[in-house]
Amino acid sequence: MTMTTMMRPTASALLGTTTDGGAAPRPGESLPGAPLRTPVPLAAATTLTMAKAINAGLRQAMLDDPKVVLLGEDIGLLGGVFRVTSDLLAEFGARRVIDTPLAESAIIGTAVGLAYRGYRPVCEIQFDGFIFPGFDQIVSQVAKLHYRSQGRVSMPITIRVPFGGGIGAAEHHSESPEAYFTHTSGLRVIAVSNPQDAYGLIRQAIASDDPVLYFEPKRRYHVKGEVSPELGAPMERAQVVAAGTDVTLLCYGALVTTARDVALAASDDGVSIEVIDLRSLSPVDYETIEASVRKTGRLVITHEAARSGGLGGEIAAVVTERCFDYLEAAPVRVTGFDIPYPPAKLESHHLPDLDRILDGVDRALGRRR
Amino acid sequence: MSESFPGEIPANLLQLVSPDGERMASETADPWLDDVLAADLVGLYQDMVVVRRIDTEATALQRQGELGLWPPLLGQEAAQVGSARALRTDDFVFTSYRENAVAWCRGVGLTDIVRVWRGNAQSGWDPYSVGMATPAIIIGAQTLHATGWALGAQHDGTDSVAVAYFGDGATSEGDVSEALVFAASFQAPVIFFCQNNQWAISEPVGLQSRANLVDRALGFGIPGIRVDGNDVLAVLAATRMALHRARTGGGPTFIEAVTYRMGPHTTADDPTRYRPAAELEQWKAKDPILRLERLLDSLGLLSIELTEQTRGLADAAAAELRAGCIGLPDPEPLTVFDHVFATPNATLDRQRAEYTDYLASFDSTGGKA
Incomplete structure (x- = not known):
């Protein structure tokens, strides 16, 4: 951009002038002295x-x-x-x-x-x-x-x-x-x-x-x-990290590892869980979620954050709006409680773990209420 | 403090023109005005008269229902013009919402000044074309932005300076203290230009601080200047001193410009509920424009020709402002979704599409099709 900054003209010959005639730079304009750059990629995997x-x-x-x-x-x-x-x-x-x-x-x-x-x-x-x-x-x-x-x-x-x-x-x-x-x-x-x-x-x-x-x-x-030195899938896309057919399990952050363990444990029980790592919490990749829910008909969402007003509630609402005819059961949330974060000796009760998420899967399957 | 000493001018104030228009010598400040000639005084005078006329016109436009709100600067013309006319085009100012004279000096279009107050947009102009950020309505937030910009200018190896404009009320906000800490730590080339106009809506400055505001700067390790904010020459000199310090690696300066908000906080305010009439009368005697007129008169510069020419400039600005304001077309409904993000966003795109369909569902008479 070459647009010049112009202060308003004044009767004064002195005031409002600039010593160099230049304007402050717009982003993207190169400045003198910007160092050359030599990308050094992460060496292979x-x-x-x-x-x-x-x-x-x-x-x-x-x-x-x-x-x-x-x-x-x-x-x-x-x-x-x-x-x-x-x-x-x-x-x-x-x-x-x-x-x-x-x-x-x-x-x-x-x-x-x-x-x-x-x-x-x-x-x-x-x-x-x-x-x-x-x-x-x-x-x-x-x-x-x-x-x-x-x-x-x-x-x-x-x-x-x-x-x-x-x-x-x-x-x-x-x-x-x-x-x-x-x-x-x-x-x-x-x-x-x-x-x-x-x-x-x-x-x-x-x-x-x-x-x-x-x-x-x-x-x-x-x-x-x-x-590897790859950028991977675009950041707004969710990723299916374990394919399955019976229940869709949404997770992100630390709970992705837990959710994969849940899928393994459930498979021993003959339940096939599709685990989706959201990656992007805003915007949510509903395309990937909807495709999974249309296949499984059942949705479990887990996060450490408190339940009320949390991301799980919003996703449950959107999936219900868009996939109502495909759902076999109400979406289930397995989340932290609506409490301030508890002391360390109690945090295991607050954090969703393998058993609590499995319990949620059972509820989505109608095995428990 | 206005509570105890309404209208009293403290002794340690930098003043170069007395309320009677007498030019007072100052060993420290005069060298900074060596190049200020008669034409420059005239330029400053015309700026101040024009911005006061803009203020009057905008207030009238609000009363006539053409603007939703207007924050008058009446009384603060010298503080704003004197500081803004000291700047270069490559400097960058970060203001609050009352800096209409700063906007004028930076070259902001008159229609752009009122665009926000008519409710057409959340900001009026391209910051990069005038070196002036979109005004901050959250009190004090912009002091941090100025500090960050100054860090960038420092890193770029330029001698450009950022100026943060804020009021006495803002000095109580945490962001202002944090900005002073950061600016001092990194010796950022930034000027903290505080217009102490004595009132934060209904709260007198004595409620914000028991000490002079400028005294706070020293505690942060930042030099301060307390200047008569109704004396355009003193403000010009003080700003030039601070600019020189910043440009030569000396870091930040805090300027307290002692002035007075002669009007209401905004057109929605009623100062008669909280402010003694006598106080206003005392400050009217120190009117910044009257003072410069007296100086010009004593120098033989206040000719009838100048007075008439200046009135003509002011009337022309007012007419341009009025025509521009009334001529602003209402924004198109779907632009409500524009520019939330710089990159595509599937969630928002869907809401836009849904609302587009909804609007299209009405027939041409406005009824549901």
Whole structure:
């Protein structure tokens, strides 16, 4: 774009002029001195933990685009409390891996300003329960600026959030706040479940011109898996991770592993479960879900987040609206309770596990009420 | 504090033109105005007269039902014009909703200034064509955006500066404190330009702070300037000092421009319910335009020709504003879905399609087909 900024003319010959005649850059305009970039792909397929897979994805995104910068608490020398940003400070320097003061609203709010100037900020929120001080900037600014500006200002901001329970942590360290964000227009919401997706989807999230909430299931950070330098399926698509014919089981994040175990256990009992990893929580890939439910006629949805007002209720409503004639039973939700996250010694009661999900499957099959 | 000392001007205030129009010497400030010539004074005067006329016209348009709301700047012309005319085109301003004179100086179209208040769009202009972000209605949020933009400018190696405009009420918001922390930590090239207009709707500044607002800056490690906000030359000088500091790597500055909101908070407000009439009278004596007129007169510049020419400019701006406002076409219904996302979104696309069909189901008389 070459549109020049013009301040309003004034009677004054002095005021309102510029020393260089230039305007502040629009995003996408190249600036003098932007470094050349040499993509160094992840070397073929490697076995990585999810934490290291995200790290590799961040690194690749930073190599691909000098406008990608990271902001967060303890992300520099320490590499983040989960070490997801390990070694990136040494490689990219303090201007691109920014250890911030402890202020979540500022982490998000300064990312908005950086995005205004054409940057692609990636914010790390240290723990799920710490996102709320930044909630206003996310909901009122990040999510709305593209709409407010009629498409003139993009917010290509990725907000990484370790989420979910199962690690025996203190309060505010085990929450599942995703529904607040799926209820907010203007945001994309992703939850990853395995190292390969973690790698591909962090790169897709950063490349997206829309803001993305990227939820990382912290109890799976250290689970290993094969990771190839592929982006994988588009981030808005769900994936069938186990094919089946009797019941559709929807899950995301840490519970994908549990749901696959459920499918294995149920198969011993002669029940064929189709497990779908949602991946994208907003927008939800209803096409994939509907195709499965039309086949199975039964739907179970599981998440760690509280039931009321949760994603499961919305999906159940949509599937009921669109697949009513195919359903053999009412959709079943197996979720966390409507309670604040409980103390560590009680979290196993709150979190859906293999037995509770199997119980839900039985209800969907009409075996229990 | 206006509560105890309504209208009193503190001793430590930078003032270059007295309310009587007398030019006062200042060793610190005068060097910053060496290049300000008669034509520049005239330019500043004309800006102020025109924006006051715009304000009057917009208030009239609101009373006539053409605008839903209008936030008048009456009394704050010098604070806004003096600061905005110090800027370069490659600087970027992040304002609240009352900065109509800043918008004027940046070159925002008159119709674009009222587009929001007529309810046609959530913002009026292309931020990149005028170096001015979409105004923030959430109080104080924009101070973080300015800080982030300034970080980007710093990283880009430019000497462009971000300016955050906010009011005395905003200083109580957490975002403003967080912005000051971040700006200080990273020595970001940003100016915090606080227009202390004494009132946050009905709350006097004494409720926000027991100390002068500028004194807060020091606690954050940021130098502050307290300036007579009704003295356009003092504001120009103060802003130039802060710009120089920012451009030369000296980091942020906090400017408290002590001014007065002579009108209501918005056209929906009634200040007679909470504000003594005597206070308004005291501030009328310090009217920023009257003061500059007296200075121009003492310099032999306030000719009948100038007065008439200026009135002509103001009337022309008012006529353009009125015609532009009334001529704004209502937005098309389906544009309600536009620009929520920068990328395609299946969920929203479906809602748009459903509403399109719904609208199409009405016959040409508006009845159900």
